[in-house]
Amino acid sequence: MNSTKTGSVVVIGGGISGMLSALDLANSGFYVYLVEKGPSIGGVMAQLDKTFPTNDCAM
Amino acid sequence: MPLKYVINPDVCLKLQKDKCGTCADVCPANAIDYTQTEETITLNAGSIVFSPGFKPFDPSRFDNYQYANYPNVVTSMEFERLLSASGPTHGHVMTMPKLPMKPKKKADKALAEKRKDPKKIAWFQCVGSRDMNKCDNAYCSSVCCMYAVKEAIIAKEHDPELEPYIFFMDMRTPGKEFEKYYQNAKEKHGINFVRARVHSVTEDRDTHDLNIRYADEMGQIVDDSFDMVVLSVGLEIPQETRDMAEKLGIDITDHGFCKTDSFEPVTSSRDGVYVSGVFNNPKDIPESVLDASAAASAAGDFLADVRGTMTKAEEKIEETNVIGDPPKIGVFVCDCGSNIAGVVDCPSLTEYAKELPYVEFATETLYACAQDTQDKMVETIKEKGLNRIVVAACTPKTHEPLFQESMVNAGLNKYLFEMTNIRNHNSWVHKNNPEIATEKAKDLVRMAVAKAALAQPLAEEKINVNDTVMVVGGGLAGLTAAKSLATQGYDTHIVEKKDVLGGEALKLYKTAQGEDVGEKMAALVADIEANEKITVHTNTTLEGVEGFVGNFKSKLVSGGNETELEHGVAVLATGAKCSEPTEYCFGDDDRIIKTLDLDKMLKEQDAKLDSVKTAVFIQCVGSREPNRPYCSRVCCTHSIDNAIELKKRNPETDVFILYRDIRTYGERELLYKEARELGVIFIRYEVDRKPEVKVEKDAVKITLIDHVLNQPVEIEADLLTLAAAIEPRKDERLANFFKVPLNDEGFFVEKHAKLGPAEFATDGVFVAGSGHYPKPVNEAATQGRAAASRALTLLAKKDSLFTSGTIATVDQEKCSQCGVCVSICPYNAPGFAADGRFAGTAEINPVLCKGCGLCVASCRSGALHLRGFDTNQIFSQIFALGEVV
Numbered sequence: 036m037n038s039t040k041t042g043s044v045v046v047i048g049g050g051i052s053g054m055l056s057a058l059d060l061a062n063s064g065f066y067v068y069l070v071e072k073g074p075s076i077g078g079v080m081a082q083l084d085k086t087f088p089t090n091d092c093a094m
Numbered sequence: 095m096p097l098k099y100v101i102n103p104d105v106c107l108k109l110q111k112d113k114c115g116t117c118a119d120v121c122p123a124n125a126i127d128y129t130q131t132e133e134t135i136t137l138n139a140g141s142i143v144f145s146p147g148f149k150p151f152d153p154s155r156f157d158n159y160q161y162a163n164y165p166n167v168v169t170s171m172e173f174e175r176l177l178s179a180s181g182p183t184h185g186h187v188m189t190m191p192k193l194p195m196k197p198k199k200k201a202d203k204a205l206a207e208k209r210k211d212p213k214k215i216a217w218f219q220c221v222g223s224r225d226m227n228k229c230d231n232a233y234c235s236s237v238c239c240m241y242a243v244k245e246a247i248i249a250k251e252h253d254p255e256l257e258p259y260i261f262f263m264d265m266r267t268p269g270k271e272f273e274k275y276y277q278n279a280k281e282k283h284g285i286n287f288v289r290a291r292v293h294s295v296t297e298d299r300d301t302h303d304l305n306i307r308y309a310d311e312m313g314q315i316v317d318d319s320f321d322m323v324v325l326s327v328g329l330e331i332p333q334e335t336r337d338m339a340e341k342l343g344i345d346i347t348d349h350g351f352c353k354t355d356s357f358e359p360v361t362s363s364r365d366g367v368y369v370s371g372v373f374n375n376p377k378d379i380p381e382s383v384l385d386a387s388a389a390a391s392a393a394g395d396f397l398a399d400v401r402g403t404m405t406k407a408e409e410k411i412e413e414t415n416v417i418g419d420p421p422k423i424g425v426f427v428c429d430c431g432s433n434i435a436g437v438v439d440c441p442s443l444t445e446y447a448k449e450l451p452y453v454e455f456a457t458e459t460l461y462a463c464a465q466d467t468q469d470k471m472v473e474t475i476k477e478k479g480l481n482r483i484v485v486a487a488c489t490p491k492t493h494e495p496l497f498q499e500s501m502v503n504a505g506l507n508k509y510l511f512e513m514t515n516i517r518n519h520n521s522w523v524h525k526n527n528p529e530i531a532t533e534k535a536k537d538l539v540r541m542a543v544a545k546a547a548l549a550q551p552l553a554e555e556k557i558n559v560n561d562t563v564m565v566v567g568g569g570l571a572g573l574t575a576a577k578s579l580a581t582q583g584y585d586t587h588i589v590e591k592k593d594v595l596g597g598e599a600l601k602l603y604k605t606a607q608g609e610d611v612g613e614k615m616a617a618l619v620a621d622i623e624a625n626e627k628i629t630v631h632t633n634t635t636l637e638g639v640e641g642f643v644g645n646f647k648s649k650l651v652s653g654g655n656e657t658e659l660e661h662g663v664a665v666l667a668t669g670a671k672c673s674e675p676t677e678y679c680f681g682d683d684d685r686i687i688k689t690l691d692l693d694k695m696l697k698e699q700d701a702k703l704d705s706v707k708t709a710v711f712i713q714c715v716g717s718r719e720p721n722r723p724y725c726s727r728v729c730c731t732h733s734i735d736n737a738i739e740l741k742k743r744n745p746e747t748d749v750f751i752l753y754r755d756i757r758t759y760g761e762r763e764l765l766y767k768e769a770r771e772l773g774v775i776f777i778r779y780e781v782d783r784k785p786e787v788k789v790e791k792d793a794v795k796i797t798l799i800d801h802v803l804n805q806p807v808e809i810e811a812d813l814l815t816l817a818a819a820i821e822p823r824k825d826e827r828l829a830n831f832f833k834v835p836l837n838d839e840g841f842f843v844e845k846h847a848k849l850g851p852a853e854f855a856t857d858g859v860f861v862a863g864s865g866h867y868p869k870p871v872n873e874a875a876t877q878g879r880a881a882a883s884r885a886l887t888l889l890a891k892k893d894s895l896f897t898s899g900t901i902a903t904v905d906q907e908k909c910s911q912c913g914v915c916v917s918i919c920p921y922n923a924p925g926f927a928a929d930g931r932f933a934g935t936a937e938i939n940p941v942l943c944k945g946c947g948l949c950v951a952s953c954r955s956g957a958l959h960l961r962g963f964d965t966n967q968i969f970s971q972i973f974a975l976g977e978v979v
């Protein structure tokens with residue numbers, strides 16, 4: 036291993052996109068730091084009532 | 095998420111004035127810590143995924159809508175909370191929602207008395223989007239049309255008497271299944287759609303009803319009254335994100351969105367920084383999910399040679415053998431704070447549990463899921479020698495894996511666990527009857543204990559994963575997926591039926607951002623061909639597939655030669671094609687062409703273009719029609735792009751675009767704006783009054799009713815371009831090979847419309863490109879990368895992929911070989927044993943079995959059993975329910 040790169044990734048933003056990006060990275064062999072400025076993750080999607088087309092609860 | 099409280103330091107009396115402190119006094123878990131302060135942490139990372147999201151547009155500055163002053167003007171985000179069962183009104187839509195639910199101020203109290211259930215609600219579209227007058231957001235926010243339709247439908251479901259009106263400019267529903275949802279909203283749900291930009295809102299001072307004024311399609315001024323107005327606010331990039339982008343050193347557009355290349359759609363201008371979500375252009379949930387996986391793939395490619403260097407291996411704990419030991423059950427009753435204990439008498443439930451058969455130990459916990467409780471659970475299991483665990487708490491859907499992990503940490507097989515839901519099924523629904531709820535909780539615990547006593551340790555079988563990948567389809571999406579998978583070290587085979595790689599993209603001239611598609615594709619194909627990890631099979635068709643996740647065997651046929659490819663995963667990227675128009679005299683005259691023909695002329699700098707004086711484009715040719723009830727998504731942008739190209743070649747050319755709705759979502763809207771500024775004329779037509787085309791010697795004559803003048807207009811064109819629909823390949827054979835579904839139109843159906851857009855419900859099979867739904871270059875590349883990322887997560891688990899323990903098994907001595915289980919299983923898990931003592935009887939493939947129990951119920955010989963839910967366990971639960979204690 037003569038690379039100077041680090042096998043970890045910082046994901047900035049804990050909305051739906053950031054969370055899933057972090058999960059994919061962690062599950063494919065990288066150490067992930069998920070950084071969110073608010074007190075909880077979930078972002079805007081967690082505030083939605085239901086989502087098209089199945090009317091599944093967004094949570 | 096998680097559903098936990100936090101202190102807002104700006105208003106906390108303790109933090110601000112060192113007064114109060116009540117929360118620390120009352121918190122039973124001692125979770126309050128006032129001493130926490132901001133600290134700076136330095137992280138070393140190989141790459142960054144920047145996914146900062148957006149801010150809903152703040153409409154306070156629009157004086158014509160009076161959002162800041164009228165109590166009945168709300169934003170769509172506020173309305174979303176009104177509809178939500180967890181919102182301030184518990185899902186009850188009422189007027190003046192911005193007032194406190196129990197107002198204290200006198201003026202608010204007087205207002206609150208006028209609260210009512212709204213009977214007429216108006217949605218105003220494009221608030222803070224497509225607007226250069228009142229704000230600087232020239233782009234389309236992409237999501238508001240769909241969410242307004244959704245909110246209107248749900249509001250109408252709450253109150254069937256409600257009259258919802260949606261005021262819009264263009265209805266933009268270009269996503270998968272969106273157009274049908276819009277048409278259903280009109281036809282089945284009775285939502286009213288009005289094409290108008292509302293001029294102003296005034297308020298009735300007494301009732302606080304809202305009067306709105308707008309010009310209808312005929313230019314007539316209309317006044318109407320509503321109980322409530324919902325402003326469909328756009329998505330905006332806040333200043334703070336722009337500042338951060340500057341700190342990160344990445345380029346952004348004038349509107350604050352990240353600048354990316356269409357072929358590398360999640361890569362920022364700086365090496366090692368990748369972007370996803372709305373910051374990478376306005377988008378909805380499925381596209382944000384695709385971006386997420388695509389960014390993971392791109393960040394992973396960048397760090398391919400250090401993959402796996404920082405991950406930690408889990409410590410393996412030896413499993414205790416409990417077979418033959420008498421059950422020693424531990425019961426953990428959770429208070430869930432006051433969620434359960436506020437209704438159910440948890441202490442008496444715990445005492446009751448102690449008296450049940452085989453129960454060795456029972457305890458009450460404040461939060462069974464808390465980390466300290468988990469640690470204690472592990473300790474207790476070891477100390478008391480417990481071999482079965484029952485948790486009476488919330489739902490196993492969210493919490494079972496957590497408790498099972500603790501069991502594994504204590505050396506117990508995770509299937510020796512039983513959970514019963516005394517919250518959702520009990521304390522929440524019976525909160526007015528605490529005594530009965532306590533009795534019910536006892537019943538539930540007694541049943542769970544009865545089942546747990548019969549629980550057996552179950553084995554999970556290891557799935558061997560062949561780490562070769564097969565990509566079907568050598569178009570942009572397939573190539574992008576293959577490139578990423580190969581970069582991260584996996585042998586990848588591309589199967590392409592044509593003799594060249596590149597697919598439909600080879601027919602395109604330029605992307606919406608102006609990149610030369612031919613050049614970019616040539617570079618991509620060269621990369622693919624130079625990659626040692628990639629094997630390209632051109633002129634090759636797929637003639638059969640056997641096996642399952644990790645272990646597929648595909649039959650490839652090329653020029654009569656048959657080869658077998660063994661692979662662990664498959665990416666289906668078979669694309670779509672342009673349909674042949676059946677109207678507008680297509681085929682009668684060579685001046686009437688399809689969009690891709692015009693691309694070809696532009697690519698070749700065809701001299702015929704120089705003589706074009708009047709060019710006309712007709713949109714939605716074959717799309718949004720009864721036999722193709724979907725929007726082809728790419729045509730509006732494509733035609734506008736080509737119209738601009740014609741105008742730029744020769745500004746004297748008259749260019750007309752005849753359309754139904756212009757759907758230039760996101761920053762594509764800027765192209766629409768540019769086209770209008772260049773003098774391209776847009777004329778809208780209704781689907782029941784389509785343009786008429788007549789071929790004459792000197793010109794192609796097009797007649798239609800102008801939507802502004804309401805008069806027929808005649809255009810004599812020397813070039814008519816038809817935006818022909820994109821249609822799927824409807825490859826039922828391929829779908830059958832991998833047991834993946836096609837929708838009514840023939841597009842592949844993904845695992846989940848929102849959260850699984852690049853994979854199939856069939857494990858190990860992924861989807862990318864226009865075979866899923868028509869998409870432009872950047873979105874095809876995104877989905878290609880996303881499919882690669884999803885496949886990578888599976889390939890990376892090579893040594894730790896197991897089947898579930900709770901699957902069906904066959905008692906082969908009892909099997910009568912009737913075959914009902916084989917025919918009834920939706921997952922093809924049962925088959926007939928080929929050889930051995932029980933040849934001809936049923937056997938279950940543990941990899942394919944999802945544990946649904948359908949075969950078990952269908953077996954008349956009683957030969958099938960569902961492990962973990964065996965007949966004796968279910969009966970013991972039922973008998974336990976009947977026991978009167």
